[in-house]
Amino acid sequence: MSSNESRLLRGAFVPTFVVGIIAIALSAILKGSSGLYGALLAQFVVIIFFIIHIAVSGMARNLDPITTMAMALFSYFAKLFALGLLLWAISKFTSRATINRTTFGITAVVLTIAWLWGEISSFMKLRLHLPLPDTKA
Numbered sequence: 001m002s003s004n005e006s007r008l009l010r011g012a013f014v015p016t017f018v019v020g021i022i023a024i025a026l027s028a029i030l031k032g033s034s035g036l037y038g039a040l041l042a043q044f045v046v047i048i049f050f051i052i053h054i055a056v057s058g059m060a061r062n063l064d065p066i067t068t069m070a071m072a073l074f075s076y077f078a079k080l081f082a083l084g085l086l087l088w089a090i091s092k093f094t095s096r097a098t099i100n101r102t103t104f105g106i107t108a109v110v111l112t113i114a115w116l117w118g119e120i121s122s123f124m125k126l127r128l129h130l131p132l133p134d135t136k137a
Contacts, residue, residue: 004126005054005055005057005058007122007125007126008054008119008122008123008126009051009054010122011118011119011121011122011123011125012050012054012115012116012118012119012122013047013115013118014118015114015115015117015118016043016046016047016050016111016114016115016118018114019110019111019114020039020043020046020047020107020111020114023039023042023043023106023107023110023111024036024039024040024043024107026039027039027100027103027107031100031103034096034097034098034099034100034103035100035103037098037099037100038099038100038101038102038103038104038107039103039104039107041090041099041104042103042104042105042107042108042111043107043111045083045086045108046108046111046112046115047111047115049079049083050115050119052075052079053075053079056071056072056075057072059071060072090104
């Protein structure tokens with residue numbers, strides 16, 4: 001992992017972790033153990049989902065555009081399939097008394113917003129050197 005990917009990961013992980021701790025505490029206080037488990041599961045899902053995204057983008061950095069697009073699409077569909085499978089398993093094999101679905105959903109959305117905010121703000125701080133086109137006047 002290059003320094004840019006590690007900066008993006010660190011910049012996104014810190015606000016997500018802080019927001020996650022707050023969400024877990026609030027969920028446990030407001031909804032009890034089912035809220036705690038729902039928020040913990042949301043934290044796990046969001047962090048794994050975005051770490052895979054950064055890892056794939058780091059691996060595809062030096063590849064040609066066609067291979068990069070193929071990797072991005074494969075990663076997207078694999079994550080979508082895994083998330084669907086996880087949500088199906090949760091709804092099929094756990095009761096609402098064990099994992100609060102509302103807490104899971106709200107926490108996942110809030111953590112996603114925190115992750116994207118942290119990643120965007122980290123990206124804006126990177127000093128990327130992009131080649132500019134030659135201007136022949």
